[in-house]
Amino acid sequence: MKLSSLKQGRDGRLVIVSRDLTRATDAFFIVPTLQQALDDWEKVEPRLRDLAEQLEHGSVPSFRFHEHDCASPLPRSYQWADGSAYVNHVELVRKARGAQMPESFWADPLMYQGGSDSFLGPRDPIPALDEAHGIDFEAEIAVITGDVPMGATREDAARAIRLVVLVNDVSLRNLIPAELAKGFGFFQSKPSSTLSPVAVTPDELGEAWDGGRLHLPLLSTLNEKPFGKPNAGVDMTFDFPTLIAHAARTRPLGAGTIIGSGTVSNKDEGGGPGRPISEGGLGYSCLAEQRTVETILHGEPQTSFMRIGDIVRIEMKDGAGHSIFGAIEQEVVPYSQEG
Amino acid sequence: MKLSSLKQGRDGRLVIVSRDLTRATDAFFIVPTLQQALDDWEKVEPRLRDLAEQLEHGSVPSFRFHEHDCASPLPRSYQWADGSAYVNHVELVRKARGAQMPESFWADPLMYQGGSDSFLGPRDPIPALDEAHGIDFEAEIAVITGDVPMGATREDAARAIRLVVLVNDVSLRNLIPAELAKGFGFFQSKPSSTLSPVAVTPDELGEAWDGGRLHLPLLSTLNEKPFGKPNAGVDMTFDFPTLIAHAARTRPLGAGTIIGSGTVSNKDEGGGPGRPISEGGLGYSCLAEQRTVETILHGEPQTSFMRIGDIVRIEMKDGAGHSIFGAIEQEVVPYSQEG
Numbered sequence: 172m173k174l175s176s177l178k179q180g181r182d183g184r185l186v187i188v189s190r191d192l193t194r195a196t197d198a199f200f201i202v203p204t205l206q207q208a209l210d211d212w213e214k215v216e217p218r219l220r221d222l223a224e225q226l227e228h229g230s231v232p233s234f235r236f237h238e239h240d241c242a243s244p245l246p247r248s249y250q251w252a253d254g255s256a257y258v259n260h261v262e263l264v265r266k267a268r269g270a271q272m273p274e275s276f277w278a279d280p281l282m283y284q285g286g287s288d289s290f291l292g293p294r295d296p297i298p299a300l301d302e303a304h305g306i307d308f309e310a311e312i313a314v315i316t317g318d319v320p321m322g323a324t325r326e327d328a329a330r331a332i333r334l335v336v337l338v339n340d341v342s343l344r345n346l347i348p349a350e351l352a353k354g355f356g357f358f359q360s361k362p363s364s365t366l367s368p369v370a371v372t373p374d375e376l377g378e379a380w381d382g383g384r385l386h387l388p389l390l391s392t393l394n395e396k397p398f399g400k401p402n403a404g405v406d407m408t409f410d411f412p413t414l415i416a417h418a419a420r421t422r423p424l425g426a427g428t429i430i431g432s433g434t435v436s437n438k439d440e441g442g443g444p445g446r447p448i449s450e451g452g453l454g455y456s457c458l459a460e461q462r463t464v465e466t467i468l469h470g471e472p473q474t475s476f477m478r479i480g481d482i483v484r485i486e487m488k489d490g491a492g493h494s495i496f497g498a499i500e501q502e503v504v505p506y507s508q509e510g
Numbered sequence: 511m512k513l514s515s516l517k518q519g520r521d522g523r524l525v526i527v528s529r530d531l532t533r534a535t536d537a538f539f540i541v542p543t544l545q546q547a548l549d550d551w552e553k554v555e556p557r558l559r560d561l562a563e564q565l566e567h568g569s570v571p572s573f574r575f576h577e578h579d580c581a582s583p584l585p586r587s588y589q590w591a592d593g594s595a596y597v598n599h600v601e602l603v604r605k606a607r608g609a610q611m612p613e614s615f616w617a618d619p620l621m622y623q624g625g626s627d628s629f630l631g632p633r634d635p636i637p638a639l640d641e642a643h644g645i646d647f648e649a650e651i652a653v654i655t656g657d658v659p660m661g662a663t664r665e666d667a668a669r670a671i672r673l674v675v676l677v678n679d680v681s682l683r684n685l686i687p688a689e690l691a692k693g694f695g696f697f698q699s700k701p702s703s704t705l706s707p708v709a710v711t712p713d714e715l716g717e718a719w720d721g722g723r724l725h726l727p728l729l730s731t732l733n734e735k736p737f738g739k740p741n742a743g744v745d746m747t748f749d750f751p752t753l754i755a756h757a758a759r760t761r762p763l764g765a766g767t768i769i770g771s772g773t774v775s776n777k778d779e780g781g782g783p784g785r786p787i788s789e790g791g792l793g794y795s796c797l798a799e800q801r802t803v804e805t806i807l808h809g810e811p812q813t814s815f816m817r818i819g820d821i822v823r824i825e826m827k828d829g830a831g832h833s834i835f836g837a838i839e840q841e842v843v844p845y846s847q848e849g
Contacts, residue, residue, distance in 0.1 A: 181549055181764075181765075210520055247588045247764050248588070249586045249587070249588060249626060249627035250625060250626065250627040252625075252697070255694075273692075276692075279692075281692055281693075281694055282694065282697050283623070283694040283695055283697070284622070284623040284624060284625055284695065284696070284697060285623060286589060286591075286623060286761060287588060287589065287626075288588035288589040288763060288764035288766075288767060289761055289762050289763070289764050298660065300660075300661060300759075300760060304760070320847050321637065321639075321701075321845065321847070322639060322845065322847055323847075343760060346760075351693050351694075353612075353615075353618075353620055354620075354690050354695075355594075355620055355621065355622040355690075355695045355696070356622055356623065356693075356694045356695020356696065357623070357694070357695065358591070358621050358622070358623060358756075358757070359756075359759045359760045360760075362660075362760040362761040363761045363762070417697075417698075418697070420639075420698045421639060421643070421682060421685075421698045421699075421701040422625060422628055422701040422702045423628050423702070424627060424628070425520075425586050425627035425628050426520075427627075428627060506660065506661065508659050508660070508661055508662075
């Protein structure tokens, strides 16, 4: 089942989207918003699935689905917690700084509490106060959970996964060092993030989903040039149930919690840092990683962060080449409060 | 106007509470939940105020108000961002560790993104997995905002303050050092926090509210013994509009955002670290600060963190000695997943 929230009010209007992303049908007579569906999932899921089947068969009224009409599936949510499951990425970033990554990072997930009250729509521009902030994208996978009790096991956590989405975790790289040095984590360096137009139930992913990881390439393009295609199922040290259980260790997670994978990153075949796509590698899911590899190889970064007018696109395709989640596609624009 | 959310469903049932906290009347025919009221404040506020006036005059049906029937005014919210506005507290804590606090902390607010999806009710127990986690309370003031645009000025921010509440920001002290060392801020070390039974509009605070700070003692008791009574208007380096503007620098804040002051803390009259109430001082708003002062004076802490069965009470009284927000009162109990 594929779900989307069309732009309407603060929480969007829930629609069911056809598997091929061409048609949609209103779900509001079952439940008006995705958050409300997640709040009452056991009851509404079967009815939403019936409707999804009817949509596939063309036996309900439907309309053309346009990704640019979408808000994020949860335009605001009660929790966004982002892991750093691709420890390779973390190790590279530290290496570029000349810092050693603690051994414990391979066993104890890194995770930060993100702002969840204002997700951008998947085709909304990224408003930039200042290019000097070092605007970057981060292509990620995330799961949306039901209620998870405090102290949940990995098995409890796995059962609580309701939906899978893509994320652009927008980051202001040049604000990060000073902010992390203060010791309390990210805040201003993590502006509003973005979710893919469509959220899908895990069964839509077929064999690519093994219950914990999504084994498909995550495609990032920058200004229409391929930038990254690492496989999200590879080098993911902590799977989603592990990340969820980590988040739930000392408190429950409310329905609609979004748990991110962190920037998807694969090692190079030879075991070294990944190479750009133009050099035959799998590329990167954020500019910072490319800059990190450049720093390791050449002593300094050669790629700049995003500038006004730059466009990032994040997408994932199934084995047949069809888009699964629709595409996040965002242009960096100057911010104006009147905007 | 005083508002409360009685326990019902995920978001509580909005009631208006009389100024003296003895009576309440249902507001659901105006708007069912506090979040919905905040989403549409301009429209519903005048109607809620009319109802509040009728309640004071006894001209609407009402019922006895019991604080133990309350959820937190927002049982779940889209954002909880907690500042450390009482820089005195931060300086003390660092001093006890033998660390220097950077000068910039006096000009650039510290703030962390907290979990907002599962606030405890004001009389709910604090579920403890393990006393060895170092369970502590933190008595704080917080404001609840309307929508705040990205890049808001202090003046914009001041106008966006809708409600004031008390907070118990429960902390697991012994998990903090390892978590902060990972560099991404708090997560497991900050379990569910708690808000006071009642949220009040700033006008209810009279002259004690100057638009940015609340000039009244914040009263904490531990096992019925007075523990802290620092004045929340004193030594608050950053006022609420400054904290809100800090949070909104690179992204908008959604209606219902809760911005905390951090642990309220006053310097001693002599300018040194505060003394316990039993020694004629103003005491502390968390155990960590008392332990910190003990460490500075005696080389090691002498007070233990909270144990199973310990009860913390947090309250604020007006000039006439009447409770303004009702009391947070929580006992530490062993956690069991079966509840």
